[in-house]
Amino acid sequence: MLYVEINGIGFHNPLILASGILDESGDTMKRIASLGAGGLVTKSVGIKERQGYPNPVIYELPNGMGLLNAIGLANPGIDSFEEEIHLALDSGVPVIGSIFGADEEEFAYLAKKMEEYGVNAVELNLSCPHAKGYGMEIGVDPDLVESIVKEVKGRVNIPVWAKLTPNTHRIVEIAKSAENADALVLINTVKGMVIDVDARMPVLSNGFGGLSGPCIKPIGVRAVYEVSSEVDVPVIGVGGITTGKDVLEYIMAGAMAVEIGTAIYLRGIDVFRKIEKELKDWLLKNEIKSITELVGVAQRR
């Protein structure tokens, strides 16, 4: 009922762990798979070890609206990540290696390494909103996005997913420039800031951060809706998914699968199990045999 296939990779459900949440350690990823995730995207890994920003790196919004974070692409470097990938692959669910680079060559090198480590696909981080010279700073330039995707595609045989930013007014144009990828992932976090009025300064040490959680869900649903009707590759929805109904919204907007992160904070580490049950209950009640029947049904044609 929940089985989906993307680029020939089978997922027992369409609920994939999003990059950046509990995916630095292979053991933690294994645990999340054992608690119901249909797939795992790793933390974004770069060429070299990177410390990221000092604390505070996270801010909890009131009333469960979500989180603002600026971890700053902290990662151990690609050469130290092989062990984590192998542990994650032990889980039996597909593992997607997330990578970030400054140019075509770095992305291609990292993708090749991930392929050697055995991942099922790579996800290009073209959308982190809080690291200078990386992520969104690259991902808002359609020409650069096109040439990075092209270079990576030419160097690896596994599927290449491109994760795009919502921090642009040209989202369809950028999506089209990335159409050489095997799938598009929308959206990454929304660039934001929180100021503590008693301290009279931004809370995050980096000042800016990326907003996630229920407060950004309508932005993600809109982005998936806008993009999926304009491209011929599968779209994977991300942004604020916390319940089974949230998943259905993204699917109906045109997503084939979804990625989930902040919901772990809101509903616990077994959130994938909970959402899976909510989805099944809804599909049964509405007499839907396969969730794939619902992909894009909300699109006005």
Add this chain to the structure above:
Amino acid sequence: MKMYRVVEIERIRQEARNVKTFRFADDSSPLPGQFYMIWIPGVDEFPMSISYTGALKGFTVKKIGRGTSRMHDLEPGDKIWIRGPYGRGFHIDKRRKSLVVGGGSGMATLGPLIEEIKGDVIIAARTKEELIFTERFSHLNPWIATDDGSAGFKGYATDLARKLVEEREYDIIYACGPEQMIKGLVDLAFERDIDIQVSLERLMKCGIGICDSCSINGYRVCVDGPVFFKEELKNMDELGKVRRGWSGKREVVR
């Protein structure tokens, strides 16, 4: 959802070399073993376990990094920003005969627990000047251990604990302190078939269970812990061996 609140430091006490207790009022209700994130704006944010519960709460802070060093410069009337309490505290059964083992600043975490249980207490440190809470718990006649023998038993806390366990009957060991000490006590508990709960420490960023920095064998110290139970410790092979640095890279625990 734990929002920051600003609390004023009311009293400060020098506990030992490089260790001070900061008392403040806050209406949260922490359990022994839980922790808070302390933010000193413009400096750092770091996790700190609660050392005094009740109306006038306390953090007992060892000077180890940027944030804790700045904290040591604070005076009564100064403010800190806190969020919490977070994590899983100790599960306390008052009927069980307990052995509590605190190594160095690990005693800070055990303070509120000791007030609720019955049994024996070991306060251990490298040297006499680093012992904390010996006065606070003087009415319990705590056992003292120092690595250099400058006070009490000369040797490691684990050696003294082993001696006590052999001479007396305990239902449970509670411990917090250096990881090698904890590892030794976990091994002792399995060997002697005694229950055990330990509070672990790892480098922590978010404090809310999403960043994976503090994870040990898939367990998040900030949410699943910091207090872990015997059945969880059984398969925790990274204990005393592997932790993660700020980048997430694996490091050797010394």
